[in-house]
Amino acid sequence: MELQTLTYIVVGLSFALYMGIAVWARASTTSEFYVAGKGIHPVANGMATAADWMSAASFISMAGLIAFKGYDASVYLMGWTGGYVLLAMLLAPYLRKYGKFTVPEFIGDRFYSKTARIVAVICLIVASLTYVIGQMKGIGVAFSRFLEVPFEAGLLAGMSIVFFYAVLGGMKGVTYTQIAQYVVLIFAYTVPAVFISLQLTNNPFPQLGLGSTMADGSGVHLLDKLDLVLGDLGFAAYTEQKGGTLNMFLLTLSLMIGTAGLPHVIVRFFTVPKVRDARSSAGWALVFIAILYTTAPAVGAMARLNLMNTIQIGEVGSPEGNLVYADRPVWFTNWEKTGLLKFEDKNGDGRIQYYNDKNPAFAETAEKAGWKGNEMVKVDRDIMVLANPEIAQLPNWVIALVAAGGIAAALSTAAGLLLAIASSISHDLLKGVFKPEISEKQELLYSRVAMAGAILVAGYFGLHPPGFAAQVVALAFGLAASSLFPALMMGIFVKSINNKGAVAGMLAGLGSTLIYIFWFKGWFFIPGTAMAADNASNWLMGVSPGAFGAVGAMINFAVAYIVSSQTEAPPAHIQHMVENIRVPSGSGAAQDH
Amino acid sequence: MTSDKAQDYWKANLRLVMGCLAVWFVVSFLFGVFLVDVLNTISIGGYKLGFWFAQQGSIYTFVVLVFFYASQMNKLDRKFDVHED
Numbered sequence: 001m002e003l004q005t006l007t008y009i010v011v012g013l014s015f016a017l018y019m020g021i022a023v024w025a026r027a028s029t030t031s032e033f034y035v036a037g038k039g040i041h042p043v044a045n046g047m048a049t050a051a052d053w054m055s056a057a058s059f060i061s062m063a064g065l066i067a068f069k070g071y072d073a074s075v076y077l078m079g080w081t082g083g084y085v086l087l088a089m090l091l092a093p094y095l096r097k098y099g100k101f102t103v104p105e106f107i108g109d110r111f112y113s114k115t116a117r118i119v120a121v122i123c124l125i126v127a128s129l130t131y132v133i134g135q136m137k138g139i140g141v142a143f144s145r146f147l148e149v150p151f152e153a154g155l156l157a158g159m160s161i162v163f164f165y166a167v168l169g170g171m172k173g174v175t176y177t178q179i180a181q182y183v184v185l186i187f188a189y190t191v192p193a194v195f196i197s198l199q200l201t202n203n204p205f206p207q208l209g210l211g212s213t214m215a216d217g218s219g220v221h222l223l224d225k226l227d228l229v230l231g232d233l234g235f236a237a238y239t240e241q242k243g244g245t246l247n248m249f250l251l252t253l254s255l256m257i258g259t260a261g262l263p264h265v266i267v268r269f270f271t272v273p274k275v276r277d278a279r280s281s282a283g284w285a286l287v288f289i290a291i292l293y294t295t296a297p298a299v300g301a302m303a304r305l306n307l308m309n310t311i312q313i314g315e316v317g318s319p320e321g322n323l324v325y326a327d328r329p330v331w332f333t334n335w336e337k338t339g340l341l342k343f344e345d346k347n348g349d350g351r352i353q354y355y356n357d358k359n360p361a362f363a364e365t366a367e368k369a370g371w372k373g374n375e376m377v378k379v380d381r382d383i384m385v386l387a388n389p390e391i392a393q394l395p396n397w398v399i400a401l402v403a404a405g406g407i408a409a410a411l412s413t414a415a416g417l418l419l420a421i422a423s424s425i426s427h428d429l430l431k432g433v434f435k436p437e438i439s440e441k442q443e444l445l446y447s448r449v450a451m452a453g454a455i456l457v458a459g460y461f462g463l464h465p466p467g468f469a470a471q472v473v474a475l476a477f478g479l480a481a482s483s484l485f486p487a488l489m490m491g492i493f494v495k496s497i498n499n500k501g502a503v504a505g506m507l508a509g510l511g512s513t514l515i516y517i518f519w520f521k522g523w524f525f526i527p528g529t530a531m532a533a534d535n536a537s538n539w540l541m542g543v544s545p546g547a548f549g550a551v552g553a554m555i556n557f558a559v560a561y562i563v564s565s566q567t568e569a570p571p572a573h574i575q576h577m578v579e580n581i582r583v584p585s586g587s588g589a590a591q592d593h
Numbered sequence: 594m595t596s597d598k599a600q601d602y603w604k605a606n607l608r609l610v611m612g613c614l615a616v617w618f619v620v621s622f623l624f625g626v627f628l629v630d631v632l633n634t635i636s637i638g639g640y641k642l643g644f645w646f647a648q649q650g651s652i653y654t655f656v657v658l659v660f661f662y663a664s665q666m667n668k669l670d671r672k673f674d675v676h677e678d
Binding site: 066071074077078081082084085086088089090093207208210211212213221222223224239241245248249252253274275276279280282283286287290293294297579582583584585586 | 599602603606610613614617621622625626627629630633637638639640641644645647648649651652653655656658659660662663666667670674675676677
């Protein structure tokens with residue numbers, strides 16, 4: 001069957017499934033809307049958390065980043081999984097014990113301060129919105145390929161779907177939909193990976209295939225082969241470290257702390273019945289995440305190898321070694337249409353030269369061969385996963401499946417994020433601070449309106465994104481790491497932190513991180529307003545904007561501690577509350593108030 | 594629960610968390626980042642060991658760690674009689 005038709009059918013069927021579930025499990029009370037009535041089984045919650053968590057960045061962008069950065073992209077692999085260790089041990093069980101609806105609600109109660117709650121809402125909105133922007137970019141890429149339309153039109157189409165889906169859902173509907181979306185996305189991710197691993201190494205497990213020898217009988221290990229192919233074209237070796245060690249350390253730490261501090265993830269652990277379930281549910285979430293995250297390195301490396309071999313078909317330097325542009329495969333022309341892949345025949349030989357023209361050591365070889373610069377002038381990293389099955393010439397149904405999987409990943413995360421934003425506006429700001437008198441029904445209405453507004457804002461930024469999807473998301477992590485995680489952790493582990501300390505700490509952490517990011521990325525990501533070029537020579541001690549969250553978190557901890565020690569201790573009932581959170585017994589069923 | 598007992602429970606909890614986080618730090622930051630060049634001189638299969646920890650091994654360890662922590666905490670809850678139901 002024609003690929004286009006097949007893609008429409010597969011994606012259409014998956015949409016029908018999600019919408020059916022969303023309508024079936026529609027929320028009617030605020031408890032169902034915010035925390036699914038606290039009745040989700042820990043394994044089911046783990047699966048939903050995994051879908052909520054694994055976004056367009058994980059599904060679409062991450063393997064692409066790995067493909068082009070090699071070892072250096074390990075920060076994303078370790079950062080986005082290691083955070084669950086922190087979450088399971090430092091936050092999830094205690095916050096579940098506390099048993100309310102939102103993250104700012106806990107901060108407001110623990111630090112007995114409406115200001116703290118409002119600051120937490122601001123932190124939450126800034127972090128979640130930044131994160132949603134990354135999703136929007138991913139949705140745009142997936143839809144533009146699937147509908148074969150320009151990126152902007154793809155983004156608008158994606159926004160409309162999210163709009164319908166998220167506004168209808170509520171946590172109850174979202175949870176059950178996310179379980180279905182997890183199944184779709186993990187199937188879509190692993191099936192092509194297994195095929196490609198078999199093709200290249202004869203090993204059906206991508207995790208093992210990556211460490212195996214090539215299937216061509218040469219006896220060369222796949223990773224060594226990749227290092228070799230890249231080296232021949234002037235690129236850095238795949239398995240070698242290219243960035244600074246301090247930056248790698250801080251970026252990984254920022255991603256970990258940020259993962260544990262992201263409200264849309266934390267709130268998932270409010271939906272399980274018991275404290276015990278919150279602990280094991282974090283483990284299950286990590287299992288379901290690890291299936292994709294251990295496959296991704298194989299996908300990245302194999303996609304890169306296939307891409308290089310598609311273009312460099314023979315010996316480097318001989319004219320016949322390069323693919324003739326007119327003979328390019330169908331996937332190449334398809335991606336050219338989206339504008340995410342661009343070729344420019346710089347030396348007019350009708351063949352494609354793809355090499356590292358920024359490497360002075362390779363310049364001589366290139367000149368001798370008559371190459372006038374890298375002719376693949378644009379290879380958007382975000383296309384790698386979606387193009388991967390086509391590059392490997394897999395059957396059409398696999399390609400269609402990948403489109404459905406990418407869209408499932410983006411939709412499930414966007415829904416979770418929008419829910420967190422909407423909850424914080426309707427439950428924390430309106431019901432909690434400004435309009436305590438509104439009825440439950442009105443609160444539900446307000447949260448749906450808030451969601452619609454958030455989609456529009458995110459859509460605008462999606463059209464003017466500050467970077468690749470995964471990198472934009474990395475910024476959101478910095479923000480969650482520098483503001484929310486320290487406040488939550490100190491709220492549980494350090495009894496002496498008071499209202500003034502917590503507020504000052506959050507503002508100092510968030511402020512320093514935001515300034516550092518805007519300094520290099522432009523104020524509010526508006527192009528042309530950056531104070532310094534975003535490259536390693538300008539960064540403070542080589543720390544990239546995405547890695548600054550860990551520093552911001554340290555600032556937050558320090559400021560909160562110093563301010564608290566100079567001001568009065570928290571009142572007795574708050575200290576008692578902290579002691580109560582620390583033991584599981586008596587967590588009870590869903591609490592309303 | 595008496596406050597002495599509560600303190601003992603909390604201390605035991607903190608010890609467990611510290612132990613788990615030490616492992617968490619070693620497999621990711623130590624093996625995957627700081628010592629990566631040293632470990633890369635060793636190969637397992639086609640993987641350089643440091644590279645393997647950074648892209649595979651740390652993740653497997655995290656999964657085991659969380660389940661280990663959860664089961665130890667459940668035991669601790671029973672021992673100090675603070676479990677649910």
